[in-house]
Amino acid sequence: MSESRGSGMPLRDYRVHRYVNAFCPLCHEESPDRPLAEVQRLSGWLAVRDGRVWLERGCATHGLVRTLYDESPEILTYLEQWTAPTKVHGPDTTGNFKPVPSAYEDGLPQMQTQHTCILLEDLLDHCNLKCPTCFAESSPALASVAPLESVLASIDTRLSRENGRIDVLMLSGGEPTLYPWLEELLDAVTARPIVRILINTNGLRIAQDDAFIELLRRHRERVEVYLQYDGESAEASIHHRGADIRRFKERAIERLSAAGVFTTLTMTAKLGVNDDEIGHVIKRALDTPYVGGVTIQPVFGSGRGSGIDPLDRLTHTGVLARLEGQTGGQVTWRDLTALPCSHPHCCSVGYLLRDDADEWRSLTSLIGHDRLKEWLDLEPDLLANRIADDTIPAAMKSIVKDSLLDLLSEQSSLSHPSMASIWKDICANCDLGIGTLATLATSRLPGQRERLRSLLGERVLRVTVKPFMDMNTMIEERLTQCCVHVATVNAETDAHQCAPFCAVQAWAPLSRTRISTATGRPTTGSRS
């Protein structure tokens, strides 16, 4: 009695990279306004297939739903090595163990694993542009402005939950430079224990208003500008901003640079529109004094119509992979590491330093990946070996590690006094060749601070890639470890609280609790 034996089960055509909880983009599109308690968390995985990473989740209504998550499994795996211990957070509502996303209706829940690195305050909903891809859905027509006292109350609430210090405060909107009480706000926040204040702007007012540039210059020790800059082509400008506004951008950059205000160019990059201009934006930043940073954000689909193909889009690792070709090898993905505080898929960062020979070199290439990891304490074994052969004294090691963690965190401001010691450590511990920097960093003579500022402005560039999530790429673990929190107001209690940026952008019920929308009054057009 013989029975023919089958061949058994074949292998799947993909490798599971990681199991995740995700959400169904089709259900979301069918009713984007559904109460958060009805949003289903779905089982899923990140699958590596055909050299790409796909997010697949099972929806009871739509079955298996597959979207592109990232373009390079190799780079994604590389990024995942850069994780560090996270910081304690203060939940907004004690005992809030509700699931994601409804938990965020009551602010940061208990099950959050990172504190607030960046607190984002939306000052107002309206804007002097009407960008087709605007995630704030701002337009000249929407006109609600958060009262100054509400914004300050929100900031003070966060300060109380962050043990008396906020690393980064980002003023956003709408267009924050149109906020009628911006001057009063800047005076008030610079008087508080906030390390770094960023203004997220389209630059129109900066390009035109001399008094405004003066205001920024006055606060430039603490205030930096995040300027939208989408590349050199008219096409990019028209696609992302609805008009060719390049000459305003150029004027804004010139004026900020001349005023010595540290500026970061933020580029919204989209496949087929300006994904080939990333190198140009980096070059522009390298060449311009006081442009201390470049942030590249692959366009994401929350907010106004995006026209993104969820199966073929620009992603985090796609941006990283494009760096080498577009910068003539000057910057490669190995020059960046994941930002160690948020989830490694959320942000990558790299520093470029111009040495005394006038060459731009990256921090990772100067220090080496292994030594960097060792200093960050990411590789305990390596560290143990090192301690055995005792090359670096333990005290020095901990100084260097803390400095690096600071440097790789969002809090780091190129102009902040604590940076001097960071540069000192780096310069003293790895033959950077930035001799002048080291000399300046060590000296505490009055007047040297300004020279240090200008030296940093000319010789340091931070490159970051920030891939925000929309419903096609949303996974729960990133929200849980999110460190970019948007100020919101509890719909029932009116308490000030906050929630992960990606969640607030994606889910309409959360978006309505943004401080500008929740506390906003229509503008009267007059300044108080």
Added chain:
Amino acid sequence: MSDPTLDPRIVPLDDGPPTATSASAATPFDPLRLCIFATVALLGWLLGPIALAFFAALGAVGYARARRAGLLRSKCLLGDTRIVLAYLVGLVALAIAALIIGFGPWRIT
């Protein structure tokens, strides 16, 4: 909203995770290579040094070509293609020596 059943993000069932039905339909694996190995061993046993000389020479020529084409490292355990070449040439010499004077497994009795 367009008909969601047509959305390209939805993976049709027969394209999704493989199921048992699609599994048994697949042709069983053909272990052809195992037969080839056995045949090569048979030839080696029958032809002795002649087979060794032939295959080693074949390998040497192959690797010499590959190296000229730019292959510096081989997946071969020896790594550097120069070492692989030296090894193969050594094998040819060994085979010729065995044919002429007879030694080792092919001792002329």
